[in-house]
Amino acid sequence: MDPAVQLRDLRKHYGGGGQVTALAGISVDFPAGSFTAVMGPSGSGKSTLLHCAAGLDEPTSGTVALVGVPLAGMNETELTRLRREHVAFVFQSYNLMPALTVWQNVTLPALLAGRRPDKEWTRRVIERVGLGERMGHRPGELSGGQQQRVAIARALASRSAVVFADEPTGALDTTTAREVLNLLTQIARMGQTVVMVTHDPVAASYADSALFLVDGQIVRQLPNPTAKAVADELAGLANRPQPGPAPRTSAFQGPAPDGAAFQGAAHRAHAGGQAMAAGFREGTARR
Ligand SMILES: Nc1ncnc2c1ncn2[C@@H]1O[C@H](COP(=O)(O)OP(=O)(O)OP(=O)(O)O)[C@@H](O)[C@H]1O
Incomplete structure (x- = not known):
């Protein structure tokens, strides 16, 4: 079975002369039904990875396949159709339809997407x-945090094969954040694939694996991450000698063989933070 998302030697340079290297050769598989937290220092390429993997941004080189379909060579209309059918976003900006x-x-x-x-x-x-209690309300009648939660619900309700989430709990209170993370865990258990960028070790502890x-x-993949292990790893990364070549890592193949992450993730931790959602945008332009 094809992984839900497959990245091979993905590179992304910004600037005419390629002055900024945002991605320097990423190869990873996100198997169907996995829940992965993508972590790393600011500027390490997390958002770029997510955007390239979702077909919102075009890599400089390397390949992306979503649900087994290579994105290379697709035009914007084809990409939009693929995203509509298979991808949901919980991103740092959200756009709800104000009249709905x-x-x-x-x-x-x-x-x-033509589904009921x-x-x-x-x-x-x-x-x-x-x-x-707010199902009949319009976005203008909701607080900012509530609007973010609508965008999260929109991404989760779509049952897309892949959900890309960028700091989905950042703006939420602890209780709501926990609910959102439990939902992400649940949809992964049901077979959807969740790739979540987060700075929060507690949020990452809900995932099957932290990258x-x-x-x-x-530079590292941590199966069945606990909040403490993630925090320790981040602290270790912050103390890495600079500059230094990053060790090569083989492609991540998914949750731990015993599947323990699926069983334990929902119980592990509680998160707070900021949730931003965006979503689904028709014909979302590449950056
Ligand atoms: N549109 C762009 N033009 C030029 N450089 C960019 C662009 N987008 C990102 N970058 C650069 O690429 C690198 C990776 O950025 P990216 O946003 O992916 O990092 P990140 O890990 O998500 O950071 P953060 O945690 O701060 O959100 C950074 O050096 C950033 O400045």
């Missing part, structure tokens, strides 16, 4: 993000 209610916003991706929204799951997701980037390279 919470319910309508959350069910819109399914409708646009699963009403029961949609209701559960909206309730789990704490907006059960650490430094200078655009994967």
Whole structure:
């Protein structure tokens, strides 16, 4: 079975002369149903990795395959169609449709993809993000945090094969953040693939695996991460000698063989932080 996301020797340079190297040769598989936290210091390439993996940004070289489909050579329309069918985003900016209610916003991706929204799951997701009483409200009638939660619910309700999340709990209170992380854990258990960028070791502890980037390279993969192990790893990375070549790592092949992460992740930790959602954007432009 194809991995949900496959990256091979992914490189991304910014600037005419390639002055900034955001990704320096990333090879990794995100198997279907895995939940991976992508971590690393500021500027290490986490967001670029997510954008390239989602087909929102074009790598300088290397390949991306989403649900077994190589993105190379696709035009924007084809990419949009692929994303609509298979990808959901919980990103650092969110754009809800102001004229639509919470319910309508959350069910819109399914409708646009030509699917019938699963009403029961949609209701559960909206309730789990704490907006059960607000389903008929429009974004303008909600607080900023509540709007972010709508965007999260929208991504989760779509049942897309892959959910890319960039700091999904950053702006949420502890209780709501825990709910969101439990939801992400749950959807991974149900077969969706979650790739989440986070700075928060506690949020990362919900994942099956944490992947650490430094200078655009994967330097470490931690299966079944605990918050403490992640925090220790980050502290170690901060103390790395500079500059130094990053060790080569082989492609990550997914959760631990015993599948323990799927069993334990939901119970491990509690998170706080900021949730930003964005989502699904039709014809989202590449950066
Ligand atoms: N559009 C761009 N133009 C030029 N350089 C960019 C662009 N986007 C990102 N970069 C650079 O690429 C590198 C990786 O950036 P990226 O945003 O992926 O890092 P990050 O790990 O997500 O950082 P943070 O944790 O601070 O969000 C950084 O040096 C950044 O300055």
